[in-house]
Structures are given as C-alpha cells and as structure tokens.
Amino acid sequence: MPHRPFHHGNLRAALLERAEAVLRERGLDALSLRELAREAGVSHGAPRSHFPDRGALLDALAERGFLRLDEEIRQAAGRAASRAAARAATGDAQDDHARTLHAAASAYLGFAVREPALLDLMFATKTDEPPEPVRAAAGRLFGTMSGLMDAGVAAGAYPASDVGRLTLLLSATVQGVSALVTSRRIPADQGEALLGDGIALLLSGAAAGR
Amino acid sequence: MPHRPFHHGNLRAALLERAEAVLRERGLDALSLRELAREAGVSHGAPRSHFPDRGALLDALAERGFLRLDEEIRQAAGRAASRAAARAATGDAQDDHARTLHAAASAYLGFAVREPALLDLMFATKTDEPPEPVRAAAGRLFGTMSGLMDAGVAAGAYPASDVGRLTLLLSATVQGVSALVTSRRIPADQGEALLGDGIALLLSGAAAGR
DNA sequence: CCCGAGACTAGGCAGTGTCTAGAAAGTAGT
DNA sequence: ACTACTTTCTAGACACTGCCTAGTCTCGGG
Numbered sequence: 001m002p003h004r005p006f007h008h009g010n011l012r013a014a015l016l017e018r019a020e021a022v023l024r025e026r027g028l029d030a031l032s033l034r035e036l037a038r039e040a041g042v043s044h045g046a047p048r049s050h051f052p053d054r055g056a057l058l059d060a061l062a063e064r065g066f067l068r069l070d071e072e073i074r075q076a077a078g079r080a081a082s083r084a085a086a087r088a089a090t091g092d093a094q095d096d097h098a099r100t101l102h103a104a105a106s107a108y109l110g111f112a113v114r115e116p117a118l119l120d121l122m123f124a125t126k127t128d129e130p131p132e133p134v135r136a137a138a139g140r141l142f143g144t145m146s147g148l149m150d151a152g153v154a155a156g157a158y159p160a161s162d163v164g165r166l167t168l169l170l171s172a173t174v175q176g177v178s179a180l181v182t183s184r185r186i187p188a189d190q191g192e193a194l195l196g197d198g199i200a201l202l203l204s205g206a207a208a209g210r
Numbered sequence: 211m212p213h214r215p216f217h218h219g220n221l222r223a224a225l226l227e228r229a230e231a232v233l234r235e236r237g238l239d240a241l242s243l244r245e246l247a248r249e250a251g252v253s254h255g256a257p258r259s260h261f262p263d264r265g266a267l268l269d270a271l272a273e274r275g276f277l278r279l280d281e282e283i284r285q286a287a288g289r290a291a292s293r294a295a296a297r298a299a300t301g302d303a304q305d306d307h308a309r310t311l312h313a314a315a316s317a318y319l320g321f322a323v324r325e326p327a328l329l330d331l332m333f334a335t336k337t338d339e340p341p342e343p344v345r346a347a348a349g350r351l352f353g354t355m356s357g358l359m360d361a362g363v364a365a366g367a368y369p370a371s372d373v374g375r376l377t378l379l380l381s382a383t384v385q386g387v388s389a390l391v392t393s394r395r396i397p398a399d400q401g402e403a404l405l406g407d408g409i410a411l412l413l414s415g416a417a418a419g420r
Numbered sequence: 421c422c423c424g425a426g427a428c429t430a431g432g433c434a435g436t437g438t439c440t441a442g443a444a445a446g447t448a449g450t
Numbered sequence: 451a452c453t454a455c456t457t458t459c460t461a462g463a464c465a466c467t468g469c470c471t472a473g474t475c476t477c478g479g480g
Contacts, residue, residue, distance in 0.1 A: 011427080027337055032467065043429045045470090050427090054468065116335035123393045125326040127237055130394060138395065165407050168396065172404065173379070176386030183333045184340060185348065186378065194382060197375050205415030221458080244436065253460045255439090260458090264437065422480085429474070436467070443460070450453085 012050040014040050019061055023117045033057065058121060059131050065118045066137035069111050070144050076107035077148055093155040098203055104148055105174045105195040112178035113188050119178065145171055158206035166206060173198045222260040224250050229271055233327045243267065269341050272332045276347035279321050279332075280354050286317035287358055303365040308413055314358055315384045315405040322388035323398050329388065355381055368416035376416060383408045 008014065015036050022031050033054055034044045051057040080103035084096035112119050122138075130138070149167040153160045174195065181191035218224065225246050232241050243264055244254045261267040290313035294306035322329050332348070340348070359377040363370045384405065391401040 008427080027335070033469095034467065042427095044468095045430075046428055048428090048469080120330075120335050123389050125237070125330050125392045126394065142395075165404065168390070168400075168404055169383070169408050169411065172386030172390050172408070173383045174386070175389050176382030176384070179333050179385050179389065180378070180382050182335045184336065185352075190378075194375065194378055198379050198382070201379065201412060201415035203415075204418045205411035205413075208414045208418040218459080242436065243438095252458095254437095255461075256459050258438080258459090262438095424479095425477090427474100427476075429472100431471090431473105433470080434468095436465100438464085438466105440463080441461090443458105445456105445458075447456075448454085450451100 008040065008042055008046070011040060011042060011046060015047055015050065015057070016060060016064065019057060020064070020115075020118065023061065023121070024115055027117050028121060031058075059134050061118065062122045062124075062130075063134045063137045065115070065122045066134070066141050069108065069119075069122075070137070070141040072111055073104045073107045073141070073144055077104045077144075079103065094152075094157050094203070097152050097155040097157055098199055100151065101148060101170070101199050101203075102196060104145070105170070105177075105199060106192065108174045109178050109181065109188070109191055109195060112182050116182040119182065123175070142167070142171065152203075157203055162206060166202065170199075170202060173202070218250060218252055218256070221250060221252060221256060225257055225260065225267070226270060226274065229267060230274070230328065233271065233331070234325060237327050238331060241268075268331060269344050271328065272334075272340075273344045273347045275325070275328045275332045276344070276351050279318065279329075280347070280351040282321055283314045283317045283351070284354055287314045287354075289313065304362075304367050304413070307362050307365040307367055308409055310361065311358060311380070311409050311413075312406060314355070315380070315387075315409060316402065318384045319388050319391065319398070319401055319405060322392050326392040329392065333385070352377070352381065362413075367413055372416060376412065380409070380412060383412070 018036055018039055019031060022036070033047050033051075037044045037046050040046075047057070051060065077100050080100040081096075084091055084099065087096075129135070146163070146167045149163050149170065152158055152166075153163060158166060177191050177194050177198065180186050180194075181188050186194070228246055228249055229241060232246070243257050243261075247254045247256050250256075257267070261270065287310050290310040291306075294301055294309065297306075339345075356373070356377045359373050359380065362368055362376075363373060368376060387401050387404050387408065390396050390404075391398050396404070
C-alpha cells in the first residue's frame with residue numbers, strides 16, 4: 001500500500017476546511033491546531049508552515065468567512081433581481097428594490113444562523129487593526145452592500161447623497177438583528193420579520209426625510 | 211505582620227473585578243483562571259470554589275456586564291429626561307423623545323468603546339442557551355429599552371402596537387453600530403452620527419408608516 | 421545533478437483547565 | 451466549650467494546548 005507521502009500536498013486548504021467544520025460544530029474554544037493536525041494526519045508542528053500562529057489561522061477563517069458571506073449575498077440579491085425582471089414591467093421599482101434588499105439581508109441572517117461562531121470571529125474585537133486581507137474581504141462585503149443600495153437611487157428611493165449613511169445603517173441593522181438571533185435573544189423567524197420591518201422603515205423614512 | 215488569612219474573605223468579588231480589568235486591557239484570550247488566582251494571592255485551585263469552570267466565570271462577567279450597561283443607559287436616559295424637563299414647556303415632546311433615545315444609544319456605544327471585549331462576551335454565540343442569570347440580566351436591559359420606547363407612545367411618535375418591533379429594531383441597530391465601531395470598521399464619531407441617523411429614520415419612518 | 425527553499429517531523433517548554441484528596445477556617449447545635 | 455458539618459482553600463497531578471528549535475525529507479529550478 002502506498003504509504004502516506006511526506007508532503008500532504010494540500011495542508012493549508014485541508015486545515016481551513018476542517019477548521020470551519022469544527023467552528024460550526026463545536027465552537028471557537030474547541031479549535032486546536034494540534035487536533036487539526038492530527039485529523040489531517042500530519043505532525044503537530046506542520047500547520048506552522050502555513051500559519052505562523054493560531055491567530056493567523058483565525059484571521060484566514062475570518063477572511064474566508066467574509067468572502068463566502070459576500071458571495072451568498074450577491075447570489076441572493078441576483079436571484080431577487082431576476083425574479084423582479086421575470087415579473088416584468090408590472091412591478092414597481094421601489095418595491096423590487098425593497099425585495100432585493102430583503103433577500104440580501106435574509107441571506108446575511110441565514111449565514112449567521114448557519115455559522116454563528118464564524119460570524120463572531122469575523123466581528124470579534126481585535127486589540128489592533130485587523131490584518132489587511134481580512135480588511136479587504138470585509139471591504140468587499142461592504143462594497144456589495146453599497147452596490148445594492150446604489151440601485152435604490154436609480155429606483156428613486158433616496159438621494160445619492162444619502163447612500164453612504166443608509167448603507168452603513170442597513171449593515172448595522174442586519175448585523176444587529178443577526179447578533180440578536182445568534183445570541184439566542186430572539187428566534188430566527190422573528191429576526192426575519194425584523195429585517196422586513198427594518199428595511200421598510202429605512203425606505204419609508206428615507207423617502208419621508210428626502 | 212499579620213500573615214495572610216487562610217480565607218481570602220472576598221475572593222469571588224476580587225476575581226470578577228480583576229477579570230474585568232484583564233478583559234478590558236488584554237482581551238478574552240489573556241483571561242486565565244490561574245493568573246487571576248495568583249494575582250489574588252490564592253492557590254490555583256481556589257477559584258473553583260466560586261466558579262465550577264472557566265465558562266462560569268465568563269457567564270458571571272457577562273451578567274455583570276448586562277447589569278452595568280443597563281445601569282449606564284438608565285442614567286443617561288434619566289439625565290436626558292431631566293434636561294428636557296429643564297427646557298420646560300418650550301420643547302416639543304417628540305424632539306425630547308428623540309433626544310432621550312439618542313442619549314441611551316450613545317451610552318450603549320460608549321460602553322461598547324470602553325469595554326469591547328466584554329460586549330463581545332455578552333453577545334457571544336453560545337452553543338446552548340445562556341444560563342438563567344445572564345438571560346435575566348439581558349432581559350433587564352431589554353426591559354429598559356422597552357420602557358424608553360414606551361415613552362414614545364405617550365409623545366405620539368408611534369402607536370403602542372408598534373413598540374415591540376421598534377424596540378427590537380432599535381436594539382439591533384444600536385448593537386450593530388457598536389459592532390461596526392468595535393470591530394474597527396468605522397471610527398467612533400461616525401458611529402455616533404450613525405446612531406443619530408438611525409433614530410431619526412426610525413422615528414420618521416414610524417410616523418410615516420402609521 | 422545538485423542544492424536551496426519550503427514542508428514536515430519530533431522533542432521540549434511553559435502555560436492552561438480540570439480533577440482529586442485533604443487541610444484549614446468558619447458555623448452551628450448541644 | 452466541645453463536636454460535627456460545610457465552605458474555602460492548598461497542593462499535586464494529568465492531559466492538553468500554543469509556541470519554539472533542530473533536524474529531516476521532498477521537490478523544483480539552476
């Protein structure tokens with residue numbers, strides 16, 4: 001039998017993948033470099049070649065988390081947009097916009113429910129600035145949100161000058177609702193309803209304030 | 211010299227106080243039962259009499275955090291209310307209400323900036339339900355928020371039937387803005403401004419939606 | 421072909437949380 | 451004041467962790 005090669009060949013990816021599973025199933029405290037190494041069938045020092053320390057692993061996880069969340073939100077928003085297109089010209093642009101935002105927010109909440117520990121990690125307080133790759137991935141997510149909100153200007157929901165603040169506000173609200181749900185303060189379906197309320201309020205308030 | 215008594219006399223309180231300081235200055239990872247014991251001048255097993263395990267210490271910290279945050283918000287709201295009273299009858303009730311909400315939200319954000327790691331702990335994802343005392347303390351905070359929002363009904367800002375949802379939404383937004391700030395996504399003063407926008411939008415939206 | 425760089429092994433260190441047995445101090449009840 | 455009981459704390463041990471170091475293997479480019 002061809003005994004295991006010296007080089008794992010793909011350790012970094014294997015570690016990250018397994019780490020995500022552990023995070024999901026047993027939480028951050030249960031995440032140990034040594035255990036990951038054992039499960040990957042390498043010695044306890046091997047991960048060091050890919051991550052200088054445990055923090056680097058966590059940073060990489062956070063980065064991947066942001067990228068995945070961004071992707072899921074993009075797809076959810078995309079699906080909502082094509083549904084709107086399918087409804088053809090009968091629909092009202094502002095209504096479609098609200099639906100798209102809700103789809104995006106919903107995707108965020110869904111991610112939070114599926115990966116609560118990961119989300120915690122992504123938004124955990126760092127004593128110092130988060131490392132550049134994490135920052136970039138988080139920025140990408142914010143960029144996506146920004147893009148979605150830009151569409152509201154075209155739909156006439158609010159002036160372009162408000163987009164920046166409204167985007168931040170939406171992000172904060174979605175983030176807050178998710179925190180409420182993942183910390184077991186309110187059930188998931190109530191969180192979903194809250195998102196609807198929040199978006200409705202955001203849009204009607206923005207229109208009224210204009 | 212009266213050599214240290216066998217009984218510390220007040221170990222539990224000493225541990226909690228010191229733990230809060232460590233959390234504030236060096237973060238959750240730096241929080242070690244053994245180190246706390248050393249600093250308190252007791253053996254490494256002593257804390258076990260007061261906290262069955264590390265998790266219990268963290269739960270106690272979270273509980274105290276909720277109680278303190280609740281207290282600070284109460285006081286801030288109280289000060290805002292008495293300022294409103296001092297302005298006498300010249301003021302508009304809705305305006306006063308907005309100011310009170312902003313004062314409360316501001317206190318929350320201030321707490322988040324001063325105690326980011328503690329806030330993380332309070333809202334950290336638990337695999338299982340948070341223990342009863344923590345739940346109760348969190349409920350107390352939510353009760354305070356609810357009370358503040360109730361005042362809006364009297365001021366005619368929104369119907370009583372909306373208070374529940376609006377309270378949750380405000381809580382989520384404030385929590386989300388704080389998360390944005392403590393995770394270094396936006397600076398503190400921008401967070402402050404966001405709170406103002408959020409409250410204004412909440413109130414104008416609630417009025418428009420009525 | 422070799423040789424340098426990166427991936428990995430293996431051992432050791434300090435530190436941790438948790439568990440145990442038992443000593444010391446406080447608290448009653450008589 | 452003596453005794454029994456409970457709580458608080460000590461002291462030692464165990465398994466585990468992250469991190470460090472020295473050395474070994476493997477691969478790819480000169």
